Amino acid sequence: MLPGVGESEWAFKSSFIVTSEELNSSKVDLVFDSLDTFAKIELNGRRILETSNQFVSHRVAVKDTLKAGQNELVLTFESAFLKGRDIEKQHDKLSLWNGDSSRLHVRKAQYKYVLSLNRLWSTPQLTRNALKVTAGIGPISLQFYKNRIVDLDVRSDVSEARDVKLSAKFTFSEKAPGFASFALKAPDGSIKASATKIPSDVGHANVAFEFEAGKLDLWYPVGYGKQPLYTVETELSDEVSVHTVSAKYSLFIRLVFGQNGEVLDTKTLRIAFRRARVVQDKLVDQEGRKQRGYGIENIPVFMISTPRLADYQLAESLNLELDYDDETSDFRDTNFPARHIYERTLPEIVHKLSDIYYHRGSPYSGQGKPTTDKTLGDLHQWNVWHGSQEPWHNWDILAGRFVSEFGMEGYPNIRTVDYWLGGDKSERFPQSRTNNNHNKASGFERRLELYLVENFKHSFEMESYVYYTQIMQAETLASAYRKLNASSAQPLLSCPFLPFPQINDCWPVTSWAIVDYFLRPKPAFFTVARELRPFTVGMTRKEHKTFADDRSMDKFTIETRLEIWGTNSSLTEKKATLEVASFDLDSERRDKWSKEVVLAQNASTELFKGQLHGQPIRTKLSEVPKVIVVSARLIDEDGELETNLIAMHHRPEPFKFIRFPPVKDLGLKAIISADGESVTLSTNKPIKGIVLDVEGDDVKWSDQAIDLVPDDPQTIRAVGLNGREVKLRYLGDGSA
Known part of the structure; x- marks a missing residue:
């Protein structure tokens, strides 16, 4: 063989x-x-x-x-x-x-x-x-050459006062006569700094410049300012011996080459100037430290990135030699020799070659604490899906100072599933061998079904199963961003680092990605996008049980409390109107109220905390609470809140207990525009998790996983719809 x-x-x-x-x-x-x-x-x-x-x-x-x-x-x-x-x-x-x-x-x-x-x-x-x-x-x-620029190390330092120091170090392959030049160009092409006639004969050279505050434009993350990119242009030239050429050509050489000779090598870099720091603030009323990323001018910013290998979490799980208080050992003679690389070799190299902040691993707490510590460093919170498999509703109590990894699986677009099935209808069911082969995560089948059965009344028909796993993923990730980043009444964004472990797939597969192999976005792509807007509104409801006294267990009350908060990631406070509407799913009862609010700059702000309107206080566990859907909106007058409106809808969970209204009573409409490239949705009853689709070629939708309430029609752009009939899936659509 x-x-x-x-x-x-x-x-x-x-x-x-x-x-x-x-x-x-x-x-x-x-x-x-x-x-x-x-x-x-x-x-x-x-x-x-x-x-x-x-x-x-x-x-x-x-x-x-x-x-x-x-x-x-x-x-x-x-x-x-x-x-x-x-x-x-x-x-x-x-x-x-x-x-x-x-x-x-x-x-x-x-x-x-x-x-x-x-x-x-x-x-x-x-x-x-x-x-x-x-x-x-x-x-x-x-490569053919006489001399070349081996390395060009350009570094900048932006002080707290915003003045800038810029330095560049040249390294040449040969110690040969010649000259180098350096130029810093602004985005508009103008020269901000330059140096010529830099000798190359010793094999290396340095240049340095200083700029007062305001002379250079600083780089900001998107949403906080502009992203100006400067260009560094360098050149290495021969030295010209003019006396060796005839007088006839001497003047020509001087004019063309400026007394330098042939251009031997050039290097161009794109750079930006920013003040970026990682700061671990001491907390007055809590254990540990709040770890935050800082952008220019010490502005705390919300970050999305890709985490690194968990090479400390594994060491803990295997009980390797791991004394976190040991900052002096070599570690190579222990059963965790790789620690020498993380704590000795790599920091030394990073410090030598850059000014970048070095973090030993992810997750990593430091200060003698294990990686599971929620009060220090960064945390991989996989107790949703992996680990203890917590309900996704518990994100607020699972939060750490710096949640650097989390996720939830979901099936890709049904077209992607049909692609890997290759037309084999006998394998077109969730537990088929082919579908299993397109999910390599250990224990995925049990975990998917655990979260489905705990939260949804669902079907095992293929399209239905795809839909419910997608809505589950969308709800999980949206809830994570909403609760981890913006739990109510926090003086600053409570968890400023929420990366995706996976954006898109490397092959057709069921995974944690929010975009599949064919770049078809899953519903989670849209729910996360909504949570990452500059302004958002979030809600949660919790049941609070109060006993009559500390001796009795028979007499108690159960109150449903609603919390509403808003987030503002801009650098100015924002005035808005909070509108809250409640809908009883089992009746025609509605309730609506509003208040003026101010969203603090770059922070989350508590907007309401109190009893849920319309939900009676219960005195028995056998009393079934009313199914009340709450819609919260932030409205402004100047249009900054995207089309003047930010909305969030919330209903009791788990969804499997909800008796949805009959489809015929919903009054759900999907009106296609005259040009056939958009759809307007409206309803007479609250509807959860609308996903739009069509027969045939896919459409580029502007939104998915839509929650709809009465008197709030939503228009979705649909590039490629071409006037085709739209199919709608939603919770309670009769398919489960």
């Missing part, structure tokens, strides 16, 4: 022409940006390089190996998988989370070992013998 793709040796061959003129260059290098991973390189039959690390580039002097005319380059790659197994035999097997353990001995992209990580959570294995542990080649170039 032939070996699989990942266990075979692979060879790549290429021929190229070199001219005699090119060979006259004083330096000729063959440059490999990335060779993945164990490679032997031969040029014209001569071994010139062996590699064992995908993440480093290689530059090989080949002037003496090249020949005028045709040259042959051969790259031979050993199986990184088999090589890793051989290396592993020479050492003790190391602990890891998943994937093949030999990967820990190979400097290769770890996701190729089917590592469940970030946006590549669900990378497929083709067959048991054909892992994705393959070989690959990055860009290769043949």
Whole structure:
């Protein structure tokens, strides 16, 4: 039997022409940006390089190996998988989370070992013998030069007063006579700083500039200001010996080259100026510290990013040697030797090569605390989906100072499901082997069904199952952003760091992504987008049980309390009107009230806290509460709240207990515009989780997972609709 793709040796061959003129260059290098991973390189039959690390580039002097005319380059790659197994035999097997353990001995992209990580959570294995542990080649170039700019290190420092220091360090390949130049250009092309005649003969050079506050435009995150990008242009030139040329050409050379000679190399960088800091504030009334990201002028900003490997959380789960108070040991003689890399090697390299803040890992608490500590550092909150599998309604009590990872799975668009089914109708049900093969998360089937059965009355028909997992994902993620970032009455955004572990998929799959492999957005894409607007409104309701006295258990009252808050991520306070409407789902009863509110700048603000209007106080557990849907709006007069309106609708959970009104009584309408490119939805009863679709080719919808209440029609743009009839799915549509 032939070996699989990942266990075979692979060879790549290429021929190229070199001219005699090119060979006259004083330096000729063959440059490999990335060779993945164990490679032997031969040029014209001569071994010139062996590699064992995908993440480093290689530059090989080949002037003496090249020949005028045709040259042959051969790259031979050993199986990184088999090589890793051989290396592993020479050492003790190391602990890891998943994937093949030999990967820990190979400097290769770890996701190729089917590592469940970030946006590549669900990378497929083709067959048991054909892992994705393959070989690959990055860009290769043949460079001819006399001297070149090896490195250009440009750094800036913005003080609290907003003045700027700019420095640049050149490193040249040769200590040869010549000159370098430096220019800083503003976005409009004007020159803000320059230096010429910088000698290159010692092999390196430095330039430095200072700017008073206001001389340079600072970079702000989107929503806080502009993002001006400056350009650094550098040049390395020969030194011209004018006395060696005739007087006839001397003046010409001076005018054209400015007493510099031939341009040998150039480098261009795009840079921006900002003051970015990570600050851990002491808390007066709580344990731990509030960890916040700071932008320019010490503005706390809300951040979305991609987290790193949890290489400390794993150590805790395996009970490795891990004394967090130890800040002096070498760690290489422990059973957690990688700690030397995280706490010794990497910080030293980062400090040497940049001014970037270094965080040891994610999650990581520091100050002697484990990674699960919610009062320090950053936290991966996977107790929704993984771990203790908490209800998504508990995000507010699961919050940490810096929640850096969380998520919920959901099926992709039904068209994507049908793509991987390949027309096999016998496999078109949720528990089919084909559907299972397109979800590589351990325990996914149990977890999906746990959250579905706890929250929805649902069907196992394929379209229905897709819909309910998507709404579950949409509700989970929206609730996370709403509650973790903006729990009511916080003086500052309570959790300013909420990254996605996965934005889109690397293959057609059911996953945590909010956009599938074919870039079809899931409903969660739209619910998260709504929660990331500059202004939002959030709600929660909780039941409070109060006993008559501390001796009795029989006499009590149950009150349903409503909390409403608004968030404002702009840098100015915002006046608005809060309108709250309540709808009894079992009757025609409605209630409406309003108040003037002020949203504090860059913060969440409590807007209301009290009893839910229309919900009687209960004295028995057997009393079923009324199903009351609450709609909260923020309205302004100047149009800043997008079309003057921000709305949020809330109903009691879990949804499975709700007896939805008959479809015929809803009065739901979907009116297609005259141009056939938008749909207006309206209703006489509150409706939850509307997802629009059509037969045939998909449509680019402007919104999905829509909550609709009476007297609040919603218009959704529908690019590609072309006037086709719209299908609507929603909770209580009779399909479950």
